[in-house]
Amino acid sequence: MKKFMTVLITAIALLSIVACGNKSNDKKEVASVDTILSEIKEQIASDYKESGVEEEVLVDNKLQGFVEADLIKKTDDPANNIYIEKLKLNKDDIEAGIVLAPMMNTKSDEIIILKAKDEKQVKELKKILEKEKEAQIAQWERYLPDQYEKVKNNIIKTNGKYLLYVTYDDPSKIESIFDKHTK
Numbered sequence: 689m690k691k692f693m694t695v696l697i698t699a700i701a702l703l704s705i706v707a708c709g710n711k712s713n714d715k716k717e718v719a720s721v722d723t724i725l726s727e728i729k730e731q732i733a734s735d736y737k738e739s740g741v742e743e744e745v746l747v748d749n750k751l752q753g754f755v756e757a758d759l760i761k762k763t764d765d766p767a768n769n770i771y772i773e774k775l776k777l778n779k780d781d782i783e784a785g786i787v788l789a790p791m792m793n794t795k796s797d798e799i800i801i802l803k804a805k806d807e808k809q810v811k812e813l814k815k816i817l818e819k820e821k822e823a824q825i826a827q828w829e830r831y832l833p834d835q836y837e838k839v840k841n842n843i844i845k846t847n848g849k850y851l852l853y854v855t856y857d858d859p860s861k862i863e864s865i866f867d868k869h870t871k
Contacts, residue, residue, distance in 0.1 A: 718848070719869035721784040721801050725756075727865045728788065728799060735857065751788065759785030759802070767791070774823075775800075775816055781809040783849070796828050796835035799862060800853035807849050817844045817853040824855060847871055 726749060733746035745752050757771040760779060771787040784803040800817060804810050821842050828836040843859045845852045847870035854862045 718850070721786055721803050721850075724801055724850075724866060724869045725786050725788065727869070728801075728862055731861055731865060732788075732856075735861070753791055755787070755789050755791055757787040757789075759787065775820060777802075777813070777816060781805060781813060794832070794835075796824060796832070796838050796855050797857075798824065798853065798855045800851075801866070802851040804849040804851070810846050810849060810851065813851050814844065814846060817851060820853060821855075 729746055729749065729751050732751060732754075733744075736745045743752075750756065755767040755771075757768040759772055759775065759777055759782065762769055762772060771789075775787075777785065781804060782802050783805045784801075786801050788799040790797055798820075800820070802813055802817075804813055821839065821844065824839045824842070825836070828839050838857065839855050841855075841859060843852065843854045843863050845854075845863060845866065847867065850866070850870040852863065852866045856862055
């Protein structure tokens with residue numbers, strides 16, 4: 689009987705160790721905003737190439753003809769600071785934030801990735817993104833009808849502390865990249 693109890697206790701201890709070990713491995717490490725952004729830029733460059741654009745669109749991890757605004761840092765670049773002021777984000781609410789948009793005001797494309805410092809801020813940050821969509825609708829509904837259609841198909845999404853705002857020809861491509869890195 690003593691041997692049986694010893695074997696049983698040993699088996700239970702081993703099972704609990706194995707179970708605990710598996711739980712810690714189940715949680716996937718979430719990518720940084722920069723990693724997500726890099727993959728999105730690669731997708732955009734690929735889409736441009738597929739549409740017939742012959743020159744390189746992605747050079748040294750920079751999309752040619754696009755503004756890449758860091759929403760945390762004010763810089764000497766006025767294009768960067770426009771988005772900081774336009775979105776009226778409280779920098780204390782975000783750990784990271786990037787806007788990717790064309791330099792020329794002829795396309796409604798706009799991608800915003802935010803990482804909240806705390807999940808408590810996600811709801812307020814989502815409201816800011818919804819206001820941005822309203823502003824895009826007001827801008828594009830009278831200006832270029834084809835761009836207005838893109839804005840109407842905009843995606844605003846949250847996963848944990850991450851938020852995504854996408855106005856793009858095929859926003860589901862960008863959404864799938866976001867999902868892959870934040871779920």
